[in-house]
Amino acid sequence: EVQLVESGGGLVQPGGSLRLSCAASGFTFSSYNMNWVRQAPGKGLEWVSYISTTSSTIYYADSVKGRFTISRDNAKNSLYLQMNSLRAEDTAIYYCARGDYGGIWGQGTMVTVSS
Amino acid sequence: EIVLTQSPGTLSLSPGERATLSCRASQSVSSYLAWYQQKPGQAPRLLIYDASNRATGIPARFSGSGSGTDFTLTISSLEPEDFAVYYCQQRSNWPKTFGQGTKVEIK
Numbered sequence: 001e002v003q004l005v006e007s008g009g010g011l012v013q014p015g016g017s018l019r020l021s022c023a024a025s026g027f028t029f030s031s032y033n034m035n036w037v038r039q040a041p042g043k044g045l046e047w048v049s050y051i052s053t054t055s056s057t058i059y060y061a062d063s064v065k066g067r068f069t070i071s072r073d074n075a076k077n078s079l080y081l082q083m084n085s086l087r088a089e090d091t092a093i094y095y096c097a098r099g100d101y102g103g104i105w106g107q108g109t110m111v112t113v114s115s
Numbered sequence: 116e117i118v119l120t121q122s123p124g125t126l127s128l129s130p131g132e133r134a135t136l137s138c139r140a141s142q143s144v145s146s147y148l149a150w151y152q153q154k155p156g157q158a159p160r161l162l163i164y165d166a167s168n169r170a171t172g173i174p175a176r177f178s179g180s181g182s183g184t185d186f187t188l189t190i191s192s193l194e195p196e197d198f199a200v201y202y203c204q205q206r207s208n209w210p211k212t213f214g215q216g217t218k219v220e221i222k
Contacts, residue, residue: 035211037159045151045159045202047211059209062116095158100206101149103170105158 002026002104004096009109016086016113022079022096022106030074032099036081038092039108048094049081064090086113117141119203119214127222134190136217138203143183147207150179150188153216154199162201163188193219 008020020036036048049070050059058070069082079096093108118141128134138148146166151159161170163179166186176191190197198221203214 044216045153045204045213047204047213050209050211061210101161101164101204102151102159103161103164105160107158 004098004104004106006094006096006106006109009094009111011112011114012086013115014087014113017082017084018086018111020081020083020094020096020109020111022081024077024079024098027098027104029072029077034072034079034099035097035102036070036079037095037097037102037105038090038111039095040089040092043092046092051079083111086111088113116210117144117205117208117212119205119212121201121203121214121217123217124215125218125220127220128193129222130193130195132193134188134193134197134219136188136190136201136219138181138186138188138214140184140186140205142208144205144207146182147205148179148181148186149204149206150177151202151204152197152199153202159202190219 003025005023033052035050038046038048051070067085071080091113093110095108096106098104120139122137148166150163153159162173162177167179178189180187200216200218202216
């Protein structure tokens, strides 16, 4: 079964850090570009970051540039998002999504930034 | 940044009716536009990619059209499971952007 499973979310204080993971299974992970997309409570979808198959091309939304770092380990079939200097407005469900369009999505992991 | 504007914000329809959702881009995105469906508590699901191609397993009642700046998602005859929020997304330019969503609710 093709699957993406996110983990690593939780409650963190403003200014803190979290590292999200996305474990892929059921397909050749190294063949797909990957994305992180987030959704604040009760709000719409916001694309966060993109990484190409070999990590040679990376993009970020302006709202997270300089604070978040996307990476991947093709040997471990895993995608990561290192989030530093977290703000209240980063509170959201974070999804990993496969492909140039989000053909497959994980179930999401909740990140809450609050004191 | 390309802004995608979806209309209407809410569409109130009955099962069996036709739904027409619009997505307008602030500049041309060629055909690099997708539509997603999201139900409460679930992740989004890809319906249409490259403006008019149905994703794997998507029923034929869903169709997409348009190019450039104006796009339409049509649901030919609403089934009970189609009541949800629909988002468009462009991948023509970075950053990728989403529309604000259209909620299709039961009338």
